[in-house]
Amino acid sequence: MEIKWKFIDTGAHSGKYNMELDESLAESVAQGHHAPVLRFFEWTPYCISLGKNQAPEEIDLEYCRAEGIEVVKRPTGGRAVLHAEELTYSVIFSNEISGGVDASYEQISEALVNGFHAVDIDAKRVCVQPNFRSLYRESASAICFSNSAKSEIQIDGRKLVGSAQRRYAGAVLQHGSILIGKYHRKLADCLNLPEEKKKQMREVFDKKTIEISSISTVSVGDLKAAIKTSFERTFNIEWT
Secondary structure, eight states, X not given: OOEEEEEEEEEEEOXXXXXXXXXXXXXXXXTTSSOOEEEEEEESSOEEEEOTTSOGGGBOHHHHHHHTOEEEXXXXXXXXXXXXXXXXXXXXXXXXXXXXXXXXXXXHHHHHHHHHHHTTOXXXXXXXXXXXXXXXXXXXXXXXXXXXXXXXXXXXXXXXXXXXXXXXXSEEEEEEEEEOSSGGGGGGGGBSSOHHHHHHHHHHHHHHBOOGGGTOOOOHHHHHHHHHHHHHHHHTEEEO
């Protein structure tokens, strides 16, 4: 049976707007007042989002102000992301649809991967979960894209999509960054770290991340259309 979902493309907005909208939609879906949602969005100005439990002191706020980079907290966990040249998605649905944590991550990852394949991007889902308790003791743990969690998406072992999830009483919110360009690598400059550590961070980005612009000429519009169609098939969606 097809399930009615709402598709929203809100374009580019501030980090505060984007995070507050995600929370508002999640609360509305949890209360049964809103259909499940697939949303695409972007960020203006460029913005660093911190995981809900991450300390703001890890960020050089003075540098960010000088560069015009906003800093906000996400409602989800994980580590810092510099949202710049990317396509960001949100998926918000009820617990009845989502199943458990692993099942929901896997379903969303399947929809994303199949969307990439439709535009000839050979992405794959990660099937092994790293030891994050150990990794978070390393300086590189300040950045989300330093490691891939289970069900996140890579190309040739390099991370293309970083995602984070929060489970409400009655609903699940998952959002993630699909890397289009390389500006996200400037996150190293935004951290409160000695220059040597920043250099190590840049090396982490070079080795562990990949962007669509470096492997494909697909337009963002075509990518959105492919992912939307893939979600429709994966979740048996009827768009409202």
